[in-house]
Amino acid sequence: MAVGTKEALNLTNKRDPELTRRRLLKAGTKLFAVKGRDGTSVDEICQASGVNCRMIYHYFGSKDALYMAVLEEVYGRIRELVVKSEPKPPSIAEYIDNLTERYFRFLQANPEFVSILRWENASGAEGIRQLDLDNFRGLYFEEASSVLGEEAGKQVTAEKSLMIILSCCSLCGYYFSNKASLSHVFGTELNDKDFAEQWLTHIKQVLLTYYAD
Structure with a gap:
């Protein structure tokens, strides 16, 4: 049988x-x-x-432990994407461009993560607060500060590095979290592939302009 x-x-x-x-x-x-x-x-x-x-x-x-494992896996994947593998980027502009590109594409390919983040924010980040993110945080910001501060004549503080990374996460994340409602509000289909590419280009320009100031 x-x-x-x-x-x-x-x-x-x-x-x-x-x-x-x-x-x-x-x-x-x-x-x-x-x-x-x-x-x-x-x-x-x-x-x-x-x-x-x-x-x-x-x-x-338990179910809660499975949920935590899901969060840990997602943040592990983000770490792999964001922390560059190259010993040194060709230019600071390219580093910012690549950082934004990789995070945007990650969110684009993983809508579940965007949705889980919405639930997390609604709960006051109840699950994320239980994660040990010291290693993730250290590699993420130390590398950014180091790379962004390499350009001659630039004094890039940890605060400015944070602002660049936070702007990247916010501008990418807000688009994917709110494109359905904003499409209706503004009467424009923000889920359109061409618009997504335009928004990605805009984010890069904003970050590069801020870095240049």
């Missing part, structure tokens, strides 16, 4: 623990983005992932 789909998934999960964990993370990410942490049930995660509910407790301990 052929093994049913559910049974086949269970067999696969038993043979590949990492795949099981990835299924749970993927399903959790999608559901948390739509319904928030409190609005998402363990049963919904299990149904969406095709994984036995016991596995949530086996791999993560």
